[in-house]
Amino acid sequence: MTEPGRTGVLDGHQGSSAPHRESMLAIEDVAKDYLRGRRTLVQRLRGAPDQRAVVHAVDEVSLAVDRGEVVGMLGPNGAGKSTLVKIIATLLVPTRGSVRVCDVDVLAHPRQARRHLGVMLAGDRGVYWKLTGRENLEYFAALHFVPSSQIRRRVGEALEEVRLTGSADEYVERYSTGMRQRLNLARALIHEPEVLLLDEPTSGLDPVSGAEFRRIVRGLRQRGAAVLIATHDLAEAEDLCDRIAVLDRGRIAFQGSVDEAKTLVPGSSVLTVEVEGGDQDTAEVAAWLSAHFRVGLVERHERSVRARLYCESTSDLMAELPGKLHAAGLRAIRTEAGRVSLTDVFFSITDRRAGGGHGHPQ
Ligand SMILES: Nc1ncnc2c1ncn2[C@@H]1O[C@H](COP(=O)(O)OP(=O)(O)OP(=O)(O)O)[C@@H](O)[C@H]1O
Numbered sequence: 207m208t209e210p211g212r213t214g215v216l217d218g219h220q221g222s223s224a225p226h227r228e229s230m231l232a233i234e235d236v237a238k239d240y241l242r243g244r245r246t247l248v249q250r251l252r253g254a255p256d257q258r259a260v261v262h263a264v265d266e267v268s269l270a271v272d273r274g275e276v277v278g279m280l281g282p283n284g285a286g287k288s289t290l291v292k293i294i295a296t297l298l299v300p301t302r303g304s305v306r307v308c309d310v311d312v313l314a315h316p317r318q319a320r321r322h323l324g325v326m327l328a329g330d331r332g333v334y335w336k337l338t339g340r341e342n343l344e345y346f347a348a349l350h351f352v353p354s355s356q357i358r359r360r361v362g363e364a365l366e367e368v369r370l371t372g373s374a375d376e377y378v379e380r381y382s383t384g385m386r387q388r389l390n391l392a393r394a395l396i397h398e399p400e401v402l403l404l405d406e407p408t409s410g411l412d413p414v415s416g417a418e419f420r421r422i423v424r425g426l427r428q429r430g431a432a433v434l435i436a437t438h439d440l441a442e443a444e445d446l447c448d449r450i451a452v453l454d455r456g457r458i459a460f461q462g463s464v465d466e467a468k469t470l471v472p473g474s475s476v477l478t479v480e481v482e483g484g485d486q487d488t489a490e491v492a493a494w495l496s497a498h499f500r501v502g503l504v505e506r507h508e509r510s511v512r513a514r515l516y517c518e519s520t521s522d523l524m525a526e527l528p529g530k531l532h533a534a535g536l537r538a539i540r541t542e543a544g545r546v547s548l549t550d551v552f553f554s555i556t557d558r559r560a561g562g563g564h565g566h567p568q
Pocket residue numbers: 240241242261262263281282283284285286287288289290
């Protein structure tokens with residue numbers, strides 16, 4: 207059987223320097239509907255009307271990831287990221303649409319597609335705690351049909367790749383969270399897949415372990431892997447991803463480069479202010495700020511409101527701010543100038559306001 211596009215990720219393939227773009231993962235018009243609620247056997251037998259609501263968890267999503275590219279999938283809780291990852295990973299059947307991995311149709315040929323896919327799902331349940339790191343990888347190598355003559359070599363390489371060689375013969379229950387996450391990644395890499403799906407791979411990791419994880423992913427990209435990474439860590443996405451796709455309520459609300467995404471925010475700079483309103487309710491303060499400035503994230507605290515104000519020049523804004531606030535009976539207790547970040551993009555696209563803030567950028 208031919209295997210389109212098969213070129214091991216860890217075998218030194220330099221895909222990223224290829225001049226043409228080669229789509230390794232192609233998702234087209236994928237939708238997944240769930241039924242929310244219960245329908246009991248008694249209701250069925252009585253022929254009672256089905257009152258379960260349909261949830262459009264993923265709603266006509268199209269997305270591609272090229273060879274040597276890292277695409278970040280962002281979105282609020284419940285946006286549909288994990289559902290999409292599971293569909294690509296052949297763990298869920300979509301209601302509609304098609305997914306191709308290295309030109310293999312995932313729905314028609316799931317087993318063949320899985321050979322090209324390395325999957326790391328959210329949480330660290332992917333490895334056996336009562337086995338050593340090495341034993342885990344030997345087991346998963348066999349499950350992925352790595353020829354027995356190659357298992358030793360592959361396990362050694364994967365351990366080296368995630369820097370676990372020194373702890374390979376320790377039981378996983380003695381590993382730290384970061385080590386378990388790296389073992390999970392080694393598990394996903396064991397059969398040298400060309401496409402990697404990583405669902406929140408760095409959640410729960412300290413900054414050093416997170417940075418180490420990103421180093422490994424950059425190495426994979428360098429060797430031509432196509433990586434789709436679902437994450438809530440916007441700084442990580444900004445640092446690591448060539449492109450981002452923002453999912454909101456099951457739909458792609460934006461896809462493009464981080465720089466393109468930033469043009470969606472009304473301003474190139476941001477002044478973060480914390481404002482106190484004396485006797486004024488924080489909801490009123492938040493409303494006033496939204497009415498007078500281009501406001502992004504607004505957080506209401508007990509006695510103050512923290513807001514991100516967009517502008518072209520933070521020094522101009524800092525000059526006019528005290529007078530405007532004073533006239534409204536408000537006072538800035540803290541200000542901090544900065545650049546627009548992916549956090550601003552996220553809030554601009556998904557329109558989420560922490561602490562009940564409201565109002566739209568002007
Ligand atoms: N098995 C299920 N049955 C019914 N609804 C489900 C099921 N799994 C997920 N959902 C719903 O589908 C929507 C998308 O969920 P999903 O877990 O894919 O989102 P997510 O973006 O991964 O969220 P998070 O960031 O919290 O992990 C949510 O509204 C969720 O409640």
